[in-house]
Amino acid sequence: LAKTTQPISMDSYEGQEVNITCSHNNIATNDYITWYQQFPSQGPRFIIQGYKTKVTNEVASLFIPADRKSSTLSLPRVSLSDTAVYYCLVGAFYNNNDMRFGAGTRLTVKP
Amino acid sequence: DTEVTQTPKHLVMGMTNKKSLKCEQHMGHRAMYWYKQKAKKPPELMFVYSYEKLSINESVPSRFSPECPNSSLLNLHLHALQPEDSALYLCASSQDGTGRYEQYFGPGTRLTVT
Numbered sequence: 001l002a003k004t005t006q007p008i009s010m011d012s013y014e015g016q017e018v019n020i021t022c023s024h025n026n027i028a029t030n031d032y033i034t035w036y037q038q039f040p041s042q043g044p045r046f047i048i049q050g051y052k053t054k055v056t057n058e059v060a061s062l063f064i065p066a067d068r069k070s071s072t073l074s075l076p077r078v079s080l081s082d083t084a085v086y087y088c089l090v091g092a093f094y095n096n097n098d099m100r101f102g103a104g105t106r107l108t109v110k111p
Numbered sequence: 112d113t114e115v116t117q118t119p120k121h122l123v124m125g126m127t128n129k130k131s132l133k134c135e136q137h138m139g140h141r142a143m144y145w146y147k148q149k150a151k152k153p154p155e156l157m158f159v160y161s162y163e164k165l166s167i168n169e170s171v172p173s174r175f176s177p178e179c180p181n182s183s184l185l186n187l188h189l190h191a192l193q194p195e196d197s198a199l200y201l202c203a204s205s206q207d208g209t210g211r212y213e214q215y216f217g218p219g220t221r222l223t224v225t
Binding site for chain 2: 030031032034036041042043044045046049051087091092100101102103104
């Protein structure tokens with residue numbers, strides 16, 4: 001079971017780039033790394049997923065070093081609406097339940 | 112259609128009541144999930160159905176009973192709940208249960224047990 005560790009909270013200002021790092025030292029070969037965003041009283045929303053190296057989509061980038069023991073979510077030019085909790089999820093479900101959300105990072109974007 | 116729907120949106124029930132939460136998706140996904148989320152905590156996995164096979168989280172009390180009538184529907188039957196079961200119950204689905212596909216979450220059912 002790959003456990004994840006994230007910073008509890010981060011503050012940023014509008015227009016800045018935000019990098020949130022997740023540690024997952026015992027990640028398994030079959031595990032994928034997925035990041036979700038959650039606003040209060042809503043279900044989490046998928047941001048990005050990766051297995052190794054770098055992945056980029058229209059909203060974020062995900063950097064994964066060669067040893068895959070950590071990953072960094074990069075949010076370019078954040079706005080006030082990016083204030084949310086960001087979860088790092090590592091795991092693969094086959095015949096056991098090892099899909100687990102980490103504690104999450106509460107990002108506050110200030111004007 | 113990339114939506115997961117959940118009903119009801121809010122539910123208040125007494126400790127002796129029996130109620131059900133419903134979840135539906137029409138994306139052809141073969142894995143569906145129930146999560147429980149307490150305030151300021153991460154979602155906690157309760158149950159997973161993958162290709163209509165149930166995998167039970169061992170820490171879930173028997174007063175929670177999942178049902179998957181077909182690949183598009185997922186129910187959570189509730190009986191004799193405790194006040195500490197009050198939480199946001201989230202349903203999600205994904206293409207399969209391997210972890211390589213994103214999960215789509217519903218808006219949740221806010222459950223209050225009195």
